Amino acid sequence: MKQTDSPAREDRELSLSQRPIRLRAHHLLCLQAYRGRGYSPRFVLGMNRVSKALREDPRRMIEISSGCDDLCQNCPHRREGEDGRHVCRDDQKVLGFDRAVLELSGFSEGDTKPYQDVIFRLNTALTPDRLKEICGSCSWYETAACAEKICRSE
Numbered sequence: 001m002k003q004t005d006s007p008a009r010e011d012r013e014l015s016l017s018q019r020p021i022r023l024r025a026h027h028l029l030c031l032q033a034y035r036g037r038g039y040s041p042r043f044v045l046g047m048n049r050v051s052k053a054l055r056e057d058p059r060r061m062i063e064i065s066s067g068c069d070d071l072c073q074n075c076p077h078r079r080e081g082e083d084g085r086h087v088c089r090d091d092q093k094v095l096g097f098d099r100a101v102l103e104l105s106g107f108s109e110g111d112t113k114p115y116q117d118v119i120f121r122l123n124t125a126l127t128p129d130r131l132k133e134i135c136g137s138c139s140w141y142e143t144a145a146c147a148e149k150i151c152r153s154e
Contacts, residue, residue: 026097
């Protein structure tokens with residue numbers, strides 16, 4: 001049985017309070033390459049809101065996760081898992097992206113830090129080759145020109 005979201009629920013899912021923004025580890029990379037395109041209009045709207053909140057306040061606290069996060073709320077690939085929790089339809093693949101980003105950055109699931117500090121630490125450890133190793137199998141890697149946008153020459 002498919003549940004229909006009410007407008008009030010949609011607004012609640014799309015809005016951001018002052019709580020830490022919950023982000024999957026690999027979404028720390030996706031947000032840096034994001035340029036207004038996505039899986040669906042609703043996904044783009046949610047991505048725009050999170051991206052704008054972090055651009056406007058780079059000291060905004062984020063909680064690092066390796067499961068569905070605030071961006072996944074609006075993703076058409078989100079499904080209900082066997083345990084009732086939401087998962088990505090490509091869960092094993094994206095969990096691999098998350099593990100690789102956590103390993104590279106030294107962060108752990110549940111860490112809560114200012115966004116700009118997390119991005120600085122992650123990007124300090126990142127090289128174009130390592131980015132391709134982590135994200136090369138992602139459908140957005142080439143189309144979003146991730147390497148050019150994330151691993152820019154200083």
